[in-house]
Amino acid sequence: MRKLEWTFVAALLAVCAGFPLFQSIHEMTVDKDAPHVLDLFRKSPTKENLHHWDDNAKDRSVFAKWLRPPTLQLRYNLLGEMAPKSVQGAEDWLFYNQDVDYLLQPPYTDERFYKGAFDTLIEGKRVNLRDPRVAITDFRDRLKARGIELLLIPIPGKPSIYPEKLYAGFQGSPVSPTRALIDDLRAQGFHVADLFGPLMEAKAKGAPQLYLRRDTHWTPQGLEVAADIVARAIRDLGVIPQATVTSQVPKFALQDTLVDRWGDIAEMTKVPDRKKIWALENVKADRVIEVLTGAPYKDDPASPILWLGDSFSRIYQTDAPGSAGVIAHVAYRLNRPLASIVNDGGASTVVRQQLARRGELLKDKKLVVWTFVERDLRFGSKGWQVQELP
Amino acid sequence: MVFTEDMFLYYFLPLVLAVYYLIPFDKNPKPGRSRYWMRNLWLTLMGYLFYSWFEPWFVLPMMFTNVADYLFGIYLGRDDIAPRRRKLVLAVSMVMNLGLLGVFKYGVFTQVNLNHLLSLVGQPVFSVLQIAFPIGISFYTFHSMSYIIDIYRGERPVKSFADFSCFVSLFPQLVAGPILRYNVLSQQLHSRTHSLNLFARGVMLFFVGFGMKILLANPVGRIADAAFAAQSPHAMDAWWGVLAYAFQIYFDFNGYSVMALGLGMMFGFELIRNFNAPYHSDSITDFWRRWHISLSTWLREYLYISLGGNRKGERRTYINLALVMLLGGFWHGAQWQFIFWGAIHGTMLGLERWGGKKPFYANLPRQVRVAFTFFVVLITWVFFRADGLPHAFHYLAAMFGMTQPGPFADLLKAEIYQFHNLLDMAICAVAVVQPVQSYEFCRTLTWPKFAVGFGVFLVGVVMMYTQAFNPFLYFQF
Numbered sequence: 001m002r003k004l005e006w007t008f009v010a011a012l013l014a015v016c017a018g019f020p021l022f023q024s025i026h027e028m029t030v031d032k033d034a035p036h037v038l039d040l041f042r043k044s045p046t047k048e049n050l051h052h053w054d055d056n057a058k059d060r061s062v063f064a065k066w067l068r069p070p071t072l073q074l075r076y077n078l079l080g081e082m083a084p085k086s087v088q089g090a091e092d093w094l095f096y097n098q099d100v101d102y103l104l105q106p107p108y109t110d111e112r113f114y115k116g117a118f119d120t121l122i123e124g125k126r127v128n129l130r131d132p133r134v135a136i137t138d139f140r141d142r143l144k145a146r147g148i149e150l151l152l153i154p155i156p157g158k159p160s161i162y163p164e165k166l167y168a169g170f171q172g173s174p175v176s177p178t179r180a181l182i183d184d185l186r187a188q189g190f191h192v193a194d195l196f197g198p199l200m201e202a203k204a205k206g207a208p209q210l211y212l213r214r215d216t217h218w219t220p221q222g223l224e225v226a227a228d229i230v231a232r233a234i235r236d237l238g239v240i241p242q243a244t245v246t247s248q249v250p251k252f253a254l255q256d257t258l259v260d261r262w263g264d265i266a267e268m269t270k271v272p273d274r275k276k277i278w279a280l281e282n283v284k285a286d287r288v289i290e291v292l293t294g295a296p297y298k299d300d301p302a303s304p305i306l307w308l309g310d311s312f313s314r315i316y317q318t319d320a321p322g323s324a325g326v327i328a329h330v331a332y333r334l335n336r337p338l339a340s341i342v343n344d345g346g347a348s349t350v351v352r353q354q355l356a357r358r359g360e361l362l363k364d365k366k367l368v369v370w371t372f373v374e375r376d377l378r379f380g381s382k383g384w385q386v387q388e389l390p
Numbered sequence: 391m392v393f394t395e396d397m398f399l400y401y402f403l404p405l406v407l408a409v410y411y412l413i414p415f416d417k418n419p420k421p422g423r424s425r426y427w428m429r430n431l432w433l434t435l436m437g438y439l440f441y442s443w444f445e446p447w448f449v450l451p452m453m454f455t456n457v458a459d460y461l462f463g464i465y466l467g468r469d470d471i472a473p474r475r476r477k478l479v480l481a482v483s484m485v486m487n488l489g490l491l492g493v494f495k496y497g498v499f500t501q502v503n504l505n506h507l508l509s510l511v512g513q514p515v516f517s518v519l520q521i522a523f524p525i526g527i528s529f530y531t532f533h534s535m536s537y538i539i540d541i542y543r544g545e546r547p548v549k550s551f552a553d554f555s556c557f558v559s560l561f562p563q564l565v566a567g568p569i570l571r572y573n574v575l576s577q578q579l580h581s582r583t584h585s586l587n588l589f590a591r592g593v594m595l596f597f598v599g600f601g602m603k604i605l606l607a608n609p610v611g612r613i614a615d616a617a618f619a620a621q622s623p624h625a626m627d628a629w630w631g632v633l634a635y636a637f638q639i640y641f642d643f644n645g646y647s648v649m650a651l652g653l654g655m656m657f658g659f660e661l662i663r664n665f666n667a668p669y670h671s672d673s674i675t676d677f678w679r680r681w682h683i684s685l686s687t688w689l690r691e692y693l694y695i696s697l698g699g700n701r702k703g704e705r706r707t708y709i710n711l712a713l714v715m716l717l718g719g720f721w722h723g724a725q726w727q728f729i730f731w732g733a734i735h736g737t738m739l740g741l742e743r744w745g746g747k748k749p750f751y752a753n754l755p756r757q758v759r760v761a762f763t764f765f766v767v768l769i770t771w772v773f774f775r776a777d778g779l780p781h782a783f784h785y786l787a788a789m790f791g792m793t794q795p796g797p798f799a800d801l802l803k804a805e806i807y808q809f810h811n812l813l814d815m816a817i818c819a820v821a822v823v824q825p826v827q828s829y830e831f832c833r834t835l836t837w838p839k840f841a842v843g844f845g846v847f848l849v850g851v852v853m854m855y856t857q858a859f860n861p862f863l864y865f866q867f
Contacts, residue, residue: 004835005590011443011844012593013404013852021402047445057396065857079810084612084858100805103798106621115777118520159801162819167804175797353659 019063026062036060067317068271076277082269092278093193093267094214100166102375107177108132111323113378120385131350132377133185135384136370139352140190142389143368148241149160150187152192153371154178155218155312159200160374161375165213178374188342214263214278216353216373217315220285223326230326231333239366240304240334252297252332254286286314296323300337303384304366307340308355310347311371314371318342326371339365347372348380352387359390393456394603394854395650398440403653406436406477408563417867423550424580430556433657437559441526444565448524456555458486459534463554466538467547476542483538491531497521498673499724520777524867526565528721532688533558537572539692545573553579566646566864568664568684571691575659582658587835592655594832594843595648601846602645602828604853606821608860609814611638616805618785622796625638628788630653630806632768635775637818639863640669643682646862648828662687663829669822671757673749674738674766676801685721689714711743712736722774722867727782738766750858 024035036057043049058064075081080088087095099146106112108131117130127134140150159166160176182192199210202225211224218226234240260280288297307313307327317325331337339361343350347370355361372380391398413432415425424430440695442449462483466476492500498521505515557575606660617623617631640828647664654661668681676685690699694714700707712733719732722791742749769786778780787793831839 002586004837004840005586008590008593008835008843009586011840011847012596015847017404017408020404023400045442045446050443050446054395054397061396061855067852068855069683071856075810075856079813080808081810083856089804089809095804097453097805100617101616102799104620104796104802104805105618110621112621112777112781118518132757159798163798163801167800169803172797172800 014148023060023062025236037084048382051242068270072270073272076271076273077271080389082271085268086265087166088377089166091165092213093165094263094269095159095160095166096157096216096268096375098375099159099381101215101380102157103159103176104164108181110179129385130383132181132186132380132384134384135349136185136190137188137344138386139370146362146365146389148362148365149237149265149367150191151230151237151367151369152190152232153195154182154192154232154377155226155275155367155371155373156196156199157375158216160196162211164276176374177376183330191233193229198225198229209234212261212263212281212283214266214281215261216264217312220259220316220324221283223312223316224286224329225301227326227329227333227366231330232299232307233329234367234369236297237283237367240336243386248335250291251335251337252288252328253291255333256291257285257287257324259283259316259321259324272376276290285324286329287323287324289320289323297331298323298327298337299327299340301339301361302335303339304363304364305336305338305369306367307338307342307369307371308351309340309342309369309371310351310373310376311342311344313340313342313371314344330369338369345376345381348376349382349385349387352385352389353382356389362389370371391440392859392865393646393653394600394850394860396834397443399851402436402440406433407619408579410685413595414555421549424553426579427550427552428583430550430579431552431658433561434555434559437561437564440561440562441559441844444525445522447665451494451527453528454488455531455534456551459483459498459538460543460548460554461543463547468634472540480538480542484535487531487535491527491639494521494524495525496724501803504859527568528867529563529569530558533572534571536570538691539696542571548576549572553610557723560654560659562657562659563648563661564651565681566633566643566862566867567594567689568650568662570661571686571718572686574662578659582660582773584658588658588660590835591832592652594835594839595652595655595828597652597843597847597850598757598828598832598858599645599647599649600649600850602641603722603862604850604857606814606818606848607638607640607642607863608857609644609810610634610818611860613811614638615816616802618781620796620802622784622793622799622801623802624795626684627799627802627806628785632772632775632785632789634806634815636669636764636771637815637822638766639774640665640822640864641818644828646864649830652832656848665827666829669764669767670760670825671763671767672756673742673752674735675742675749677763677767678735678739685718686783689718693717693795707728708740708841713738725773726779727773727776730779730782731770734770734773743756777790825839 011117020037022036027033027035039056040053085097087097087100089095099196114128114130118126119126119128129135136152143150156176160174162171163174169280178197179196182194185192199222203210207225208221209219210225211218251258260282262280263278266274266278289295290297309327313325313327317323317326317327327338327340341351341354341358341361343354393404393641410429410432413648417425419425419427429625438449438453465471466479487614498518501518505518508515537554557570557572558578561568611634613634614631617627620627623631644665651661651663656835662684664684666680666683668677669676671680694710695711697710699704700712715732715736716729717732719728719730719735722728722731744765745752745848749759751759772785772789773782784793845847
């Protein structure tokens, strides 16, 4: 009996004392570093320092590094389970859970949207900074004071356009809550380009796939639909002199390229064998090149149009094949280069913070095009902060 | 600190255990001081460290409560105090404890509702002062109050501050119970048995509780989170979500309680069990004998009996019952939904008592009674989980098909009916239905049980590395 009881004690100690002991020895011998546990005594015990230490411990854990990959692989093989950020759809499509949650959860017009957020006083008015309209209105007004117009482009998430690829039995007419925001903003006098209708229309007409199967982003075909709409919206605004838009010799041309996209959601699954499980997607992308030199499209900081965007603006643009993203395609359609600030996942606030640090970019601008993926209305990095401009 | 994270498992626990067992007994303790006073002092210090890990300043109100109630206890324990003065000291202590709870836990709730009242009568509202909520304050406040009430009722106070603060800040039960009554632990603070068998049983309980949290509660919690976050789910999805929540809260809280019991045993303490197959209950009265037993016992001993219990006539009994359940609900959280949750349970208890402590469905077959009780409990869990009273009613309406599902409601199915979700729910259902309870399972140790327990623990540790930080649900109370 005592042998059994001692075995229980030994089993507990083997894990609870053995793991950290092994970790410390590993850190000293393999990593040639002081044991991480000693860091606890090097800084004052504030909440931030303690939690930072916790996070570091998780990152440095030898056992986590060893055990996590085979566990994730086994869970996928046995149960089809993936890391929580990704959702398995039909026909090998993968979806980003924030894209799905944005459509499932209450929209900005619902009281629950503001749970845990508190009203803030701005110029004597009570506003809630979780409400995207507050930051959008503020930004519009600050630009207007400088004589600059604002064009808003909410970008549909993949499940808004392809809900049936997430759940094969999807029924009903998918109307994203973002369309209510578009109507609301238009009613308040904002310039907003609607990409939802044209993308759904293109899909209904049998257009090639508009979003990548295992990526959060659109295909080159999807972005070209968007580029058409945005370029038309910019022209219709009339802030850029027509002469410079239409009556010039074409500056740019298109060049066919093929590009392999692996898929950011496939990466998010963290399944070690993901590259064996899912094939690469090979898509045709039109690269924008300068007619005179054949050089790939390049931004022009002096352009009267400034583009603010997230990874939907980065894909194919600075990623392979380069100069084939939505910015280049809008420039191609407008026959003039644009200036841009692009930050992955940061379209709600970070791009405006970057703009505030690069105030010179606003010089001689006539128009700011602000694009953001619709899920950022709920999950935008740093929320929707009011941001002063220099 | 959370029992299921690296810091606790790999650093805190081995350190506390090692030093605890290196500290010698005091072979000749001074009168009134326990032979374990040094070990109790060590546990107290470690309790403070454990607690301060959430937020260092949280430890200040707890220390204040400790010192004040220790002094109140010493004073109340004197034999030369007039009854009126004893009552006054008791009242001061209660006001202090409930006042702290009121400020930290109910401060924002009070301000927000005051604003509602002001706006109803057309007065300008004020800016709500945000007050941080120290985790577990409801638990240690109840511990401290039980001490003072027990001393008032005739128990002898502890002489040693180390012993008293060890009772309040004993880390296994500090932030989520079981809620200890002083009279249960007073003897053990003074003299307790440290045996290899008790330690090994504690380890086994710890293994089992760890498995409940990591392998059962956390996976089904994702289903519940998705369903409750949805704007307007389909009826079936809403039922699936609340069922997942019923499993989540049971395995989360029971897992915590079983780990707390196990940890207590490793230090020689035998804490009280908190659960006894609550979903096997065949009435709500029965449910409260099996669910969060330490809370229902605490409320019965210190509130229901203090209010007169069933000794002041039938009408008063019903009022007392309702009041206890309402306050029990409010204890869980400063939100109307918890009061509503308590009100439903109170009403059901009243109805059952009206039938002579037998439910009005007492003549039905047991399986039907159990199913009906579980149905009522499921309905009440909606109030427990929802983001407020309007959301609770909306969710209930969705469960009964009385709302229009949102345009993308179908997509929820892709999130909550994956194969692994179905398997997790099936395992939880089997674990709930099967008759063996962890407490009994761990009473005797065998090699096969070791294999099961250690296997569950190892798998739990491995799975822990694939899960995000996921504290116990009851920490929020």
